[in-house]
Amino acid sequence: MTLEYEYLKLDRVFNDGLPAYPSVFRAPISRFLGELDDHFSKETNSVFLNVNHRFSKNIQFRSGFSATVNNSEESEFRPDSIDADGRTVRRRFAAGPGYYQNYSLQNDLISNFNTGSIQHQLLVGLEWNKYIYGFDYLRSTASLTPSIDLFNPVYGASRPAEFDEAAERDRYDRNTIAVYLQDQVTLLPNLKLLVGGRYDFIHRKNRVQLLDSLGRDPIDDATIDRLYDYAFSPRVGIVYQPIEPISIYASYTRSFNPSSSQTVDGTQLPPERGTQYEVGLKADLIKDRLSATFAAYDITKENVATTDPTPGNSDFSIAAGEVKSRGLEFDVSGQILPGWNVIGSLFHNDAFVSRDNNLPVGDSLVNAAGIGGSLWTSYEIQNGNWKGFGFGGGVFYTGDREAELPNTFKIPSYVRADATIFYKRDNWRVGLNFKNFFDPQYYDSQGYYLRPGAPLTVLGTFSVQF
Numbered sequence: 001m002t003l004e005y006e007y008l009k010l011d012r013v014f015n016d017g018l019p020a021y022p023s024v025f026r027a028p029i030s031r032f033l034g035e036l037d038d039h040f041s042k043e044t045n046s047v048f049l050n051v052n053h054r055f056s057k058n059i060q061f062r063s064g065f066s067a068t069v070n071n072s073e074e075s076e077f078r079p080d081s082i083d084a085d086g087r088t089v090r091r092r093f094a095a096g097p098g099y100y101q102n103y104s105l106q107n108d109l110i111s112n113f114n115t116g117s118i119q120h121q122l123l124v125g126l127e128w129n130k131y132i133y134g135f136d137y138l139r140s141t142a143s144l145t146p147s148i149d150l151f152n153p154v155y156g157a158s159r160p161a162e163f164d165e166a167a168e169r170d171r172y173d174r175n176t177i178a179v180y181l182q183d184q185v186t187l188l189p190n191l192k193l194l195v196g197g198r199y200d201f202i203h204r205k206n207r208v209q210l211l212d213s214l215g216r217d218p219i220d221d222a223t224i225d226r227l228y229d230y231a232f233s234p235r236v237g238i239v240y241q242p243i244e245p246i247s248i249y250a251s252y253t254r255s256f257n258p259s260s261s262q263t264v265d266g267t268q269l270p271p272e273r274g275t276q277y278e279v280g281l282k283a284d285l286i287k288d289r290l291s292a293t294f295a296a297y298d299i300t301k302e303n304v305a306t307t308d309p310t311p312g313n314s315d316f317s318i319a320a321g322e323v324k325s326r327g328l329e330f331d332v333s334g335q336i337l338p339g340w341n342v343i344g345s346l347f348h349n350d351a352f353v354s355r356d357n358n359l360p361v362g363d364s365l366v367n368a369a370g371i372g373g374s375l376w377t378s379y380e381i382q383n384g385n386w387k388g389f390g391f392g393g394g395v396f397y398t399g400d401r402e403a404e405l406p407n408t409f410k411i412p413s414y415v416r417a418d419a420t421i422f423y424k425r426d427n428w429r430v431g432l433n434f435k436n437f438f439d440p441q442y443y444d445s446q447g448y449y450l451r452p453g454a455p456l457t458v459l460g461t462f463s464v465q466f
Contacts, residue, residue, distance in 0.1 A: 006046040007094035014040035014076035017451035020404040023086035025412075027150050029441045029452050033089050034153050037352070045069050051261035054081070058112040068102045068364075077157065080142055089148045090142040093160050097216065098135035119186035123196075127178040138163045167211040168377045169218070172268075174258060175203045182235070185244065191239040194251075199239035202229045202258050206268060231256040231270055245284040252277055261305040261317035271317045274301040290334030290342075299325040303377035306366070306405055307448045320405075323365060339390075341382040346373040353405070363407045367445040371399040378420065393419040403445050411450065414442030427465045436457055 015032060016190045018024040024031070054060045075095040080090050108125045138159040148154070209222040237251035255274035262268050274373040280295035292389050301324075304316040327349035351368035353359045364370075378392025395417050401436030417438050422431030435457040442453040 001052075002048075002050045002463075003466060004048040004463060006044075006045075006048075008042070008044040010040065010042040012040055013253075014074055014075075014078075015451075016078050017449035019082050019089065020077045020445065020448055021082040021217075022409045023082065023150065024450060027154035029443070031150065031153070033079040033091065033148055033153065034148070035157055036121070040072070040074045040076065042070060042072040058109045060109040062106075062110070063107045064104075064105050066102070067098075069200045070100050072098045074098070074377055075159070077145065077148075081146075082150065082423075088147050089150050090147050091145045092142055092325055093140040093145045094136040094138065095159075099132075101130075101132040102136070104131045121184040121345075123182040123184075125178075125182075126175075127180070129174075129176040131174045132171070132174075134169075135216060136167070136169050136210070136211070138167045139165045141165055162213040163215050164213070167213065167215040169209040172209045173207075173371070175360055176199045176258065181237065182217070184385040190237045193240075194237040195237040196236070198233045198256075198258050200231050200233070200258075202271070203227070204229075204258070204268060209319075209440065225268075229258070231271065231273070245287065248280075250277075250279045259303070259305055259317075263318060264308060264316040269305050269317060270303045272303045274299060274303070276300075282392040285332070287336065290332070290336060292330070292332040295328070295329045297325070297327060297333075302327075306359070315339045318358060320353055320356050320359055322353070323351065324354040325349060325351040325365075325368070325390045327351075336391060339382045340377070341392075342377045343376075343394075344373075344375040349373065361407045363405055366403065366405055367398040367401045367411070369401050369413075373397050376418075380422075380424070382446040388424040389422075390424070391419075391421045393417065394433065403447065403450060411443045411445055414440060414453065416440065416442065416453070422461075428465050429461070431461045432458060 008397060013032075013036070014034060015038075016034070018033065019028070035040065045257045046067065048371050051063045052060070053062075073096075076138050077093055078089045080092050089375045104127070106125065106127045108370040110122055111122045111124075113120050113121075113122070119258035140163050144160045144162075145159040145165050148157075178198055178200045180196065182194065185195070187193055204227040206227075207222050207441045209218050210220045211217065212219050219403075233254040234258050235251075235253045237249060239247050239249045241247050250251045253276045255276070257272040257274070259272060276297060276299045277367075278295055278297040280293055282291060282293045286289050289358060291396045300322060302322050303319040304323050306320050308316045308318050329347045331343075331345045333341075333343045349368060350370065351365040353361055353363050353365070355361060357371060374394060374396040376392065376394030378390055380390035381387055397413070399413045403411050405407055416436050419437045420431060420435040422429060436454055437456065443450045444453055445451075
């Protein structure tokens with residue numbers, strides 16, 4: 001049994017980042033386009049419980065439960081768009097409380113048995129998820145909100161007296177139940193087949209209550225929309241070992257992912273569907289310790305949520321008709337020597353819009369780097385007084401990425417270094433993780449805004465296993 005608890009409390013100035021416009025690269029990366037009294041606070045409590053029980057040599061039960069409760073409050077001026085002069089930033093004002101709750105439970109029963117000379121590993125599972133998201137949507141558009149100069153910002157604007165967009169109190173409930181079955185069949189000592197399927201049943205309920213222009217009192221009856229959806233997602237894979245250290249595999253998978261995004265008129269986006277083909281080769285470089293994998297894949301997705309490109313609608317989404325991702329990936333992972341672990345990867349990826357009525361076909365997806373790689377290594381002392389003490393570090397490279405859809409300009413590539421130190425003893429572990437250790441400046445895109453990459457960040461961790 002493993003029990004984890006996580007608590008997060010944020011209380012800071014709200015900062016969206018910079019609008020996706022080429023001139024922002026001429027401004028300091030730390031440029032702030034809100035107001036100094038903008039505020040964002042969030043408090044999150046999360047609990048994770050995992051249980052693993054073996055009834056016998058051939059029957060095993062796994063169960064995982066998680067619960068997250070989040071409450072937030074915000075009040076901020078947000079950049080909306082940049083005029084043709086490249087410096088006048090139009091802004092809007094947003095405020096209000098929000099919350100979300102996420103509960104999930106997954107149960108797996110695994111059985112190993114034979115039918116004649118054929119071995120089976122049968123997995124039967126049941127998954128439940130409940131997601132609740134609510135907020136008061138209060139916003140004043142650029143017509144009531146003062147603009148600001150990208151290169152010479154002057155702060156001190158007052159909060160608008162009213163909200164000129166339809167203020168509303170929204171709540172979204174989504175319940176998902178899934179059942180799945182999978183059988184891994186050993187046809188021959190060097191030939192394995194995996195066949196499985198998953199059925200998802202979804203019920204969504206959206207409740208919208210209009211508020212007055214001050215964002216306080218309801219002015220009409222709430223409207224409630226319900227949506228029921230279900231889908232079957234098959235999965236097939238095969239692995240062949242021509243010689244013991246080499247495995248050749250191929251797989252086909254369908255996916256189904258309900259969306260939490262909505263359009264500007266309040267319509268919930270349809271569920272995302274995906275199809276993936278993959279072939280690859282896995283080799284044991286050091287038997288039972290170090291392995292490498294080379295894979296080629298082709299992924300097609302429908303109804304992918306992308307940021308609405310219309311100025312003023314960046315809080316909303318549109319569904320891309322169809323997008324594709326094709327690429328190659330090389331990974332190596334394992335233990336070189338006792339206590340010395342390594343994880344490395346390289347990839348080439350071509351992610352683009354393949355069919356759509358609104359987005360340009362052939363445009364690359366936002367923030368999807370064409371090339372990238374990473375190398376991470378750690379060492380844990382195995383003997384002596386310092387047994388259990390460990391340290392590690394790594395570098396991560398991300399290539400150029402498109403800043404927005406439709407494509408107009410790219411975000412520069414960057415290299416980031418991380419590090420860690422930790423100490424393990426019996427059933428507990430404590431550590432410090434350092435992200436962006438040398439603190440280089442880089443950008444990430446969230447589909448509409450360019451945000452500075454996280455500066456040097458230190459995270460303390462503590463875990464206990466019962």
